[in-house]
Amino acid sequence: MNSPRATVSKILTYSIVDGPGNRLVIFLQGCNFDCTACHNPHTIGECNHCGDCVPACHADALSLVDGRIVFDPLTCDQCDDCLEVCPINANPMVRDYDVADILELARRHRPFLSGITVSGGEPTRQLGFVVALFEAIKSDEALAGLDCFIDSNGYLDRSGWESLLPVTDGVMLDIKSFDDAVHRELTGKENRKSLRSAQLLHEAGKLYELRFLLVPGVTDGDDELDGLIDFVAGLGGDVRVRLNAFQHHGVRPQALEWEKMPRAGVGKVAARLRGAGINNVVTPAVYL
Amino acid sequence: MQDMLSKLRSITNDATLNPAQKARYLSLEAENSLAYPSLDAETQRALDERVICDMYEGHAPYKPRYVLPDYSVVLRDGSDYLELPVPETLDEAINTLMIAYHHVPSVTGMPVYIGQLDELLLPFCEGVSDDALYEKIKLFWRYLDRTLPDAFMHANIGPSDNRVARAILRVDAELRQIAPNLTLLYDPQKSGDEILAIAGENIAACCKPHIANHPVHADAFDERGYGIVSCYNVLPLAGGASTLTRVNLKEVALRADDEAGFFADTLPHYLELNFRLTQARVDYLFDESGFFDSFLVNEGWVDRDRFTAMFGVFAMAEAVNLLQDTEGREGRYGFDEVANALGHRISAAIAEAIEARPLDKVWRGHALLHSQAGLSDDSEATPGVRIPYGTEPDPVTHVQALAPHHQYYDAGISEILTVDESVTNNPEALVQLCKGAFASGFREFTVNVASNDLVRVTGYMVRLSDIRKFRDQQGSRTNTTVLGAEAAEMTGILERKPRVVSNELSPGYGQ
Ligand code: SF4
Ligand code: SF4
Numbered sequence: 001m002n003s004p005r006a007t008v009s010k011i012l013t014y015s016i017v018d019g020p021g022n023r024l025v026i027f028l029q030g031c032n033f034d035c036t037a038c039h040n041p042h043t044i045g046e047c048n049h050c051g052d053c054v055p056a057c058h059a060d061a062l063s064l065v066d067g068r069i070v071f072d073p074l075t076c077d078q079c080d081d082c083l084e085v086c087p088i089n090a091n092p093m094v095r096d097y098d099v100a101d102i103l104e105l106a107r108r109h110r111p112f113l114s115g116i117t118v119s120g121g122e123p124t125r126q127l128g129f130v131v132a133l134f135e136a137i138k139s140d141e142a143l144a145g146l147d148c149f150i151d152s153n154g155y156l157d158r159s160g161w162e163s164l165l166p167v168t169d170g171v172m173l174d175i176k177s178f179d180d181a182v183h184r185e186l187t188g189k190e191n192r193k194s195l196r197s198a199q200l201l202h203e204a205g206k207l208y209e210l211r212f213l214l215v216p217g218v219t220d221g222d223d224e225l226d227g228l229i230d231f232v233a234g235l236g237g238d239v240r241v242r243l244n245a246f247q248h249h250g251v252r253p254q255a256l257e258w259e260k261m262p263r264a265g266v267g268k269v270a271a272r273l274r275g276a277g278i279n280n281v282v283t284p285a286v287y288l
Numbered sequence: 289m290q291d292m293l294s295k296l297r298s299i300t301n302d303a304t305l306n307p308a309q310k311a312r313y314l315s316l317e318a319e320n321s322l323a324y325p326s327l328d329a330e331t332q333r334a335l336d337e338r339v340i341c342d343m344y345e346g347h348a349p350y351k352p353r354y355v356l357p358d359y360s361v362v363l364r365d366g367s368d369y370l371e372l373p374v375p376e377t378l379d380e381a382i383n384t385l386m387i388a389y390h391h392v393p394s395v396t397g398m399p400v401y402i403g404q405l406d407e408l409l410l411p412f413c414e415g416v417s418d419d420a421l422y423e424k425i426k427l428f429w430r431y432l433d434r435t436l437p438d439a440f441m442h443a444n445i446g447p448s449d450n451r452v453a454r455a456i457l458r459v460d461a462e463l464r465q466i467a468p469n470l471t472l473l474y475d476p477q478k479s480g481d482e483i484l485a486i487a488g489e490n491i492a493a494c495c496k497p498h499i500a501n502h503p504v505h506a507d508a509f510d511e512r513g514y515g516i517v518s519c520y521n522v523l524p525l526a527g528g529a530s531t532l533t534r535v536n537l538k539e540v541a542l543r544a545d546d547e548a549g550f551f552a553d554t555l556p557h558y559l560e561l562n563f564r565l566t567q568a569r570v571d572y573l574f575d576e577s578g579f580f581d582s583f584l585v586n587e588g589w590v591d592r593d594r595f596t597a598m599f600g601v602f603a604m605a606e607a608v609n610l611l612q613d614t615e616g617r618e619g620r621y622g623f624d625e626v627a628n629a630l631g632h633r634i635s636a637a638i639a640e641a642i643e644a645r646p647l648d649k650v651w652r653g654h655a656l657l658h659s660q661a662g663l664s665d666d667s668e669a670t671p672g673v674r675i676p677y678g679t680e681p682d683p684v685t686h687v688q689a690l691a692p693h694h695q696y697y698d699a700g701i702s703e704i705l706t707v708d709e710s711v712t713n714n715p716e717a718l719v720q721l722c723k724g725a726f727a728s729g730f731r732e733f734t735v736n737v738a739s740n741d742l743v744r745v746t747g748y749m750v751r752l753s754d755i756r757k758f759r760d761q762q763g764s765r766t767n768t769t770v771l772g773a774e775a776a777e778m779t780g781i782l783e784r785k786p787r788v789v790s791n792e793l794s795p796g797y798g799q
Contacts (some may be wrong), residue, residue: 013685014684016707016717020716020717021720022684022717022721023713111727111728112721112724113718114716279540285713
C-alpha cells in the first residue's frame with residue numbers, strides 16, 4: 001500500500017509551545033492564507049522549481065536536476081539565504097516524509113513525548129496525510145497514549161473536519177481578526193470559515209485553544225477585542241484563549257512597519273478579557 | 289609566614305564576609321598550615337599539577353566530607369549526649385531535628401543532609417491538620433534558610449506521595465529560598481503522577497526540586513538506604529563519604545599521545561594515583577582524627593562501616609574533544625555520535641578500574657564513581673560529563689547524548705537541562721521530559737528555567753539578585769552566593785544559555 005506523503009518544512013522533537021506537554025511537531029509546507037504578520041513566511045509557498053535560489057546558495061547545497069530543485073542537507077549550513085530570495089515564500093529545503101517515517105521518529109522519542117502536533121503552514125491542506133498519520137498513531141501499540149493535535153487557521157470546511165476529528169484530540173485554532181474586512185486585509189481570505197470551524201470544534205469538544213495574535217494598532221482595538229469577547233461568549237462554556245504577541249522575529253519587511261506588542265500591552269488585554277468573564281487566558285512567557 | 293599573616297588579616301577585615309564566614313575561612317587557613325597526609329612523590333606531583341585533586345578539603349581531614357545521619361535514631365531514642373528526650377509531638381520532632389542539625393559536621397561545616405523528611409515526620413502527623421502541618425513546615429523552612437544558609441544542605445522526600453511531602457512542596461514553591469535544596473525520589477510504581485505533576489509546577493516556579501530516579505538508586509545501595517545530599521551526591525544512609533577526590537580528564541588527555549595510549553596507560557596511571565590520594569586521606573580520617581569516637585557513632589546515627597570514598601571525574605567534554613583531535617576526527621562531544629561513544633567508553637573504563645581496585649576502610653571495599661560538578665576555580669573544564677556551557681543542545685538531544693554515562697555513576701551524576709520560560713505555561717512538559725530522561729537511564733532530573741532569579745550553580749541554587757548585590761560589595765547572608773559569584777567570574781556561568789554554573793565548593797578564601 002502506498003503510504004501518504006507530505007511536504008515537511010521542519011520537524012521538532014522538542015517543543016513546549018505547541019500544545020500540552022512536550023511534543024513532536026511536524027511543520028507542513030504551504031498555506032492558504034498569506035498573512036502579513038506571519039512569523040514563518042517561508043512556510044507559505046510551494047516551490048515551483050524556478051531555480052532562483054540556486055545561485056544564492058553559497059554552499060552549493062542547491063541544484064536543478066531535470067527541472068526540479070535538489071537539496072543536499074549535508075552541505076547546507078542553515079544560513080537561510082535561499083529563503084530570502086525565493087519570490088513566492090517557498091522553501092527549497094523541504095523534505096518529503098511518509099507516515100512510516102514519522103512513526104519511526106515518534107517511536108524513537110516516545111518516552112519524551114506527550115503527543116504530536118501538526119503545524120505549518122496550514123496542515124489541513126495536506127488532509128489525507130494528517131488523517132493517515134493520526135490513524136496510524138492511534139493504532140500503533142508503541143505509541144499508545146500520544147495525543148494528536150492540529151495547529152490550524154481554520155480554513156477548512158465541515159467535511160474536512162469530519163474526516164479529521166475522529167482521530168484528532170485537540171485543535172489550536174488561530175483567528176486573525178473578528179472583522180471580516182480586516183481579516184481579508186491581513187490574510188487575503190474571509191474569516192467566516194475560520195469562525196465556523198471554531199464553533200464546530202468547540203461543539204465537538206476538540207477546541208483545545210483559541211489563539212489570537214495581538215498587533216498594536218491593527219488587532220488590539222476596542223472593536224476587535226469586543227469581537228473576541230462576544231465570540232467566546234457565544235461559544236459558551238470554558239474556552240482557553242491564548243493571546244500571542246506580534247514580534248519582529250522572522251516577519252517580512254512590510255510587517256516591520258508595525259510595532260511589536262509589549263508584555264504590558266498583552267497584560268492589559270488579558271485583564272480586559274478576564275474582566276469580561278473569560279477565565280482561561282494564557283499569555284506568552286517570552287518576548288523577543 | 290608573612291604571607292599567611294597578611295592573608296589572615298585580609299580575611300578578618302573583609303567587609304563582604306560576615307563573622308561566621310570569616311571564622312570558616314580562618315579555620316581553613318589554620319588547617320592548611322599543617323603538613324599534608326604523606327603521599328608518594330608521583331601522587332604528590334599529580335596533585336600539585338592538579339591532574340588529580342582533593343577538592344581542597346584541607347590538609348588534616350578531621351571529619352568526613354559528607355555525613356548522612358539516620359535521623360530516625362534520634363527521633364526514636366532521643367540522645368544522651370545532646371540530652372534530648374524522645375519526641376512525641378510534631379513540634380518536638382521538628383525541634384529535635386533542628387537541634388540535631390547543628391551537631392552534624394561536613395566539609396562546609398554545615399549539615400549537607402537533613403533527612404528523608406516525610407518519612408521522618410509522618411509518624412508524628414496523626415491528628416495534625418493539613419493547615420497546621422503547612423504552618424509548621426513553613427516555620428521550619430524559614431529557620432533552615434536563615435540559620436543554615438547553605439544550598440548544599442539537602443532535604444529528601446518521596447518516593448511515596450504523602451501529606452508531608454506535599455506540604456514541603458507547597459512551602460518550597462511559596463518561599464523560593466535558596467536553602468534547603470530539595471530532591472523528590474520518584475518511583476513510577478509508588479509515587480504516582482500527581483506528586484510528579486506538583487514537582488513539575490514547582491520546577492517551573494523555582495527550579496526545585498530535583499527528581500531522583502529512585503529504583504535505579506535503590507538498586508545501587510542496600511536495605512539501609514541512601515540519601516541525596518549536596519549537589520546530587522548519592523551516598524549510603526547512616527554513613528556518608530569520607531572524602532571526595534577527583535580526576536581532571538582534560539589534564540589526563542593532554543598527557544596522552546593518542547586514544548590508544550590514553551586507555552592503555554595514561555588513564556589507568558592517573559586513576560591509580562587518585563586511588564592513592566584517596567586512601568591517604570581516608571587513613572588520616574580513620575586512624576588519626578578520632579572522628580569515629582564521636583557520639584554520632586556511639587549513639588548509632590552513623591555507622592563507621594558505611595562511609596564510602598567518592599571518586600570524582602570531570603572535564604569529560606574537553607578530554608573527548610582533545611582525543612578526537614589527536615585522532616583527526618572533527619565531531620564534538622555532545623553533538624557527534626562517535627565523540628559521545630568515546631565518552632561513554634571512558635566512563636566504562638573508569639568504572640571498571642574502580643571495581644578492580646580495593647580500598648581499605650571504605651564501604652563495600654571500593655570507591656563509588658561520581659560525576660563531579662566543579663569548583664569555583666575551574667576554568668575551561670566542564671563539570672562532570674556535561675556538555676560545555678552555552679552550547680547545550682535541546683533537552684531531549686541533551687539527555688540522549690549523555691544517558692549512557694549514567695549507569696556508571698552510582699555516587700551521583702547530574703546534568704542541568706535548560707528550558708525556556710515558556711514552560712511556565714506548560715509544566716506538563718517538564719513531567720514528560722523527566723519521564724523520558726528516566727526511561728533513557730538518567731539517574732537524576734534537574735532543570736533550570738531560563739528566567740528564574742533562583743538559578744542552579746551545579747547542584748545548589750543562587751539568587752542572581754544576590755550575586756549582583758555581592759558584587760556591589762554588600763556581602764551575602766548565604767555562603768553559596770559567595771561561591772556563585774566566584775563561579776560566575778571564573779567559569780563564565782552566566783554565559784550558559786539561560787544561566788547556570790557548576791561548582792561545588794569554594795576551596796578557600798580568595799582562591
Ligand atoms: S524555493 Fe523558491 S526560489 Fe527556490 S526553486 Fe523553489 S520557488 Fe524557486
Ligand atoms: S540555507 Fe542551506 S540551502 Fe539555503 S542558501 Fe543557506 S546553505 Fe544554501
